[in-house]
């Protein structure tokens with residue numbers, strides 16, 4: 408798929424608006440989604456390092472910078488309504504983890520893409536604001552999860568492919 412096709416699909420599926428969780432802008436479901444449906448597609452310029460807030464990791468030393476309609480406002484939740492599934496080109500799709508109603512904020516767990524936070528990551532400094540009962544207080548990367556949580560994520564393959572294919 409081209410970047411234009413991806414952006415068009417995301418615009419059909421979502422709207423951008425202000426998050427109720429003090430996250431700034433976020434994506435809202437434009438329609439109802441059934442569990443398992445593709446909600447959004449990620450795409451962007453490939454870079455070799457993590458950047459505060461914006462970059463998304465798809466392999467070791469491989470991250471991308473999404474634009475507005477290719478994932479820029481993907482926010483974190485400790486109890487997210489989508490999970491990550493890598494496409495054949497390594498870029499992630501966000502898949503509905505449960506039925507999602509029109510108007511709901513779309514979020515995923517940053518631990519599904521980010522192996523660990525580097526020093527300049529803002530995520531290390533801020534508290535999580537997801538507001539869910541499962542909130543861990545901090546925004547976790549994959550490395551912050553317990554071994555049990557990591558194994559479950561890998562077995563379910565609800566994360567970037569590199570996290571379950573590399574030793």
Ligand SMILES: [Zn+2]
Nearest residue numbers: 485535537542
């Ligand atoms: Zn949280």
